[in-house]
Amino acid sequence: MAIECREESFCRYRLADLVDIDTFAALAKVQPRTIHSYRHARKTKYAVPEPVAVVGTTPVWTRRQVFDWIDTRPGQGARMDLFV
Numbered sequence: 001m002a003i004e005c006r007e008e009s010f011c012r013y014r015l016a017d018l019v020d021i022d023t024f025a026a027l028a029k030v031q032p033r034t035i036h037s038y039r040h041a042r043k044t045k046y047a048v049p050e051p052v053a054v055v056g057t058t059p060v061w062t063r064r065q066v067f068d069w070i071d072t073r074p075g076q077g078a079r080m081d082l083f084v
Contacts, residue, residue, distance in 0.1 A: 013052070018060040024048070027063075028070050046073065 021039075025032040038046045039059070048069055051059030 017062055020058050020060055024066050027066050
């Protein structure tokens with residue numbers, strides 16, 4: 001299976017360091033469809049980072065990206081209109 005890297009330096013990660021949408025969602029304690037919708041919400045506080053690579057048709061992120069996003073994302077029920 002081919003790996004299409006967004007940035008060459010990210011292609012050096014071990015497969016164990018990469019997570020797909022299902023794992024991303026599990027770590028964030030949300031449904032995979034939530035991550036999918038956040039992925040397309042690029043200009044909001046909920047937007048997830050760009051994947052570092054695409055394996056087949058599956059986007060993958062580094063665990064560091066996922067945990068950084070989890071640490072900075074607004075909590076459930078956050079009033080996003082206050083950040084405008």
